[in-house]
Amino acid sequence: MSANGVTALSIDDFTRILRESAGEEEAVDLSGDIADVLFTDLGYDSLALLEVAGRITRDFGVALPDEGLDGAETPRAFVDLVNSALSGS
Amino acid sequence: MTATATRPVITGIGVAAPTGLGADAHWAAIVEGANGIAEITRFDASGYPVRLAGEVPGFEAADHIPSRLLPQTDHMTRLALYAAGEALNDSGLDLAALPPYQAGVSSASSMGGFEFGQRELQNLWSKGGRFVSAYQSFAWFYAVNTGQISIRHGLKGPSSAVVTDQAGGLDAIGHARRQIRKGTKVMLAGGVDGALCPLGLAGQLASGRLSPEDRPERAYLPFDEAASGHVPGEGGAYVVLEDPASAEERGARVYGELAGYAATFDPDPRDPETDGLERAIRAALADADRTPDAIAVVFADAAGVPEADRAEAAALTAVFGARGVQVAVPKAQTGRLYAGGAALDLVSALLTLRDGSVPPTAHVTSVAADCPVDLVTGQARPLTGDAALVLARGEGGFNAAAVVTTTN
Numbered sequence: 001m002s003a004n005g006v007t008a009l010s011i012d013d014f015t016r017i018l019r020e021s022a023g024e025e026e027a028v029d030l031s032g033d034i035a036d037v038l039f040t041d042l043g044y045d046s047l048a049l050l051e052v053a054g055r056i057t058r059d060f061g062v063a064l065p066d067e068g069l070d071g072a073e074t075p076r077a078f079v080d081l082v083n084s085a086l087s088g089s
Numbered sequence: 090m091t092a093t094a095t096r097p098v099i100t101g102i103g104v105a106a107p108t109g110l111g112a113d114a115h116w117a118a119i120v121e122g123a124n125g126i127a128e129i130t131r132f133d134a135s136g137y138p139v140r141l142a143g144e145v146p147g148f149e150a151a152d153h154i155p156s157r158l159l160p161q162t163d164h165m166t167r168l169a170l171y172a173a174g175e176a177l178n179d180s181g182l183d184l185a186a187l188p189p190y191q192a193g194v195s196s197a198s199s200m201g202g203f204e205f206g207q208r209e210l211q212n213l214w215s216k217g218g219r220f221v222s223a224y225q226s227f228a229w230f231y232a233v234n235t236g237q238i239s240i241r242h243g244l245k246g247p248s249s250a251v252v253t254d255q256a257g258g259l260d261a262i263g264h265a266r267r268q269i270r271k272g273t274k275v276m277l278a279g280g281v282d283g284a285l286c287p288l289g290l291a292g293q294l295a296s297g298r299l300s301p302e303d304r305p306e307r308a309y310l311p312f313d314e315a316a317s318g319h320v321p322g323e324g325g326a327y328v329v330l331e332d333p334a335s336a337e338e339r340g341a342r343v344y345g346e347l348a349g350y351a352a353t354f355d356p357d358p359r360d361p362e363t364d365g366l367e368r369a370i371r372a373a374l375a376d377a378d379r380t381p382d383a384i385a386v387v388f389a390d391a392a393g394v395p396e397a398d399r400a401e402a403a404a405l406t407a408v409f410g411a412r413g414v415q416v417a418v419p420k421a422q423t424g425r426l427y428a429g430g431a432a433l434d435l436v437s438a439l440l441t442l443r444d445g446s447v448p449p450t451a452h453v454t455s456v457a458a459d460c461p462v463d464l465v466t467g468q469a470r471p472l473t474g475d476a477a478l479v480l481a482r483g484e485g486g487f488n489a490a491a492v493v494t495t496t497n
Contacts, residue, residue: 022157023155023161026156026157043157047161047224047226051160051222051223054219054220054223057219
């Protein structure tokens with residue numbers, strides 16, 4: 001369980017954080033099913049994901065491994081990484 | 090004309106200034122003598138010895154800047170993106186049709202993104218390093234406007250950021266000319282600054298040159314016997330410089346030609362008595378192949394500090410004679426915009442040549458006896474002539490001068 005009691009991150013929560021932390025591309029519809037769309041296709045670079053990771057680290061009190069982030073290329077992969085960190089902590 | 094003597098033409102202008110958002114609004118305001126200086130609203134400045142500034146009015150960032158860029162940009166970068174976008178639109182260029190690497194951007198900056206940096210420093214100090222934005226890595230930086238504009242518009246040609254305080258607005262344009270002479274077809278050049286936050290104002294106060302006067306119409310009075318320093322401002326301008334052959338080929342509307350440019354540094358170790366600004370003026374005139382009597386109007390640096398005003402008046406007198414050329418200071422209506430100031434003056438000079446009307450220097454009522462300059466005050470004055478000289482002095486000894494002319 002995380003510091004603030006949240007045990008799991010949903011794709012919807014993740015999308016909201018993504019939008020708040022890094023904005024959204026005009027040509028991309030984040031409200032659609034984006035779970036398996038590559039971040040590069042959604043318009044997010046590594047720095048945007050670093051910003052998102054920082055926000056999640058703070059809000060959920062969870063440590064995300066840098067090497068794991070490098071391999072998370074879609075929202076689903078990112079959320080899975082966060083949730084496994086949450087359940088392990 | 091040889092390739093190395095190419096004189097670029099200006100085919101687009103974009104402005105974000107305390108006198109208005111957009112070149113048309115700015116021009117209308119300065120001709121009318123409207124005042125862009127007022128009490129600071131961007132933060133509570135009541136505890137500071139300086140409470141006036143020139144703020145860009147009516148700028149809603151979300152209306153102009155894509156959401157993807159909002160979390161990663163300082164206020165001044167958003168203003169720069171606005172001015173750069175307006176200049177490119179105004180030029181009518183189809184950037185996508187240009188060959189790759191044929192368009193670049195050259196920006197001047199004096200302070201970078203102070204407001205963004207202050208917020209992240211506060212986060213670091215009060216909450217810890219994990220609360221500092223990843224975007225702090227570049228959002229505060231001097232080169233950030235060049236980078237964001239380059240990415241936004243796909244300007245992959247030679248690009249740079251120059252840091253020479255107020256002289257930077259001209260130095261960036263001079264650098265752009267160099268790139269065009271080397272073969273780049275299009276350069277977007279100019280400067281935007283803005284640090285109206287507690288940290289930024291504290292840094293500017295350290296210069297000792299800010300006016301403590303709290304009446305907006307009495308605080309920044311360059312060349313006036315009541316001069317007491319300057320008012321800080323935010324904003325600036327970008328211009329599109331183009332190779333004249335390319336501009337003609339596409340039938341571009343041309344505001345004028347960058348006929349001459351020069352930069353000097355104070356003091357000259359070989360001749361420490363010679364004023365660096367005078368050397369810059371003479372070099373820019375020679376570069377433009379013009380004699381002093383061919384200059385119809387000068388846009389002065391106009392520090393608003395008595396000693397600096399006297400030195401500038403002496404340089405103008407040495408070149409043009411006492412009251413030998415009319416002088417305009419529209420920055421009396423905006424405050425000093427640092428890297429944005431001279432770029433905005435260059436735009437104002439082009440519009441002065443276009444409309445044959447010299448904007449008045451607002452608020453100045455009594456030109457100091459030891460500043461023998463023919464300052465245009467009261468109301469706009471008709472202009473006869475086709476060449477304007479723009480001057481800028483940067484803190485630390487930087488001088489720059491540019492000559493713009495109409496093309497026939």
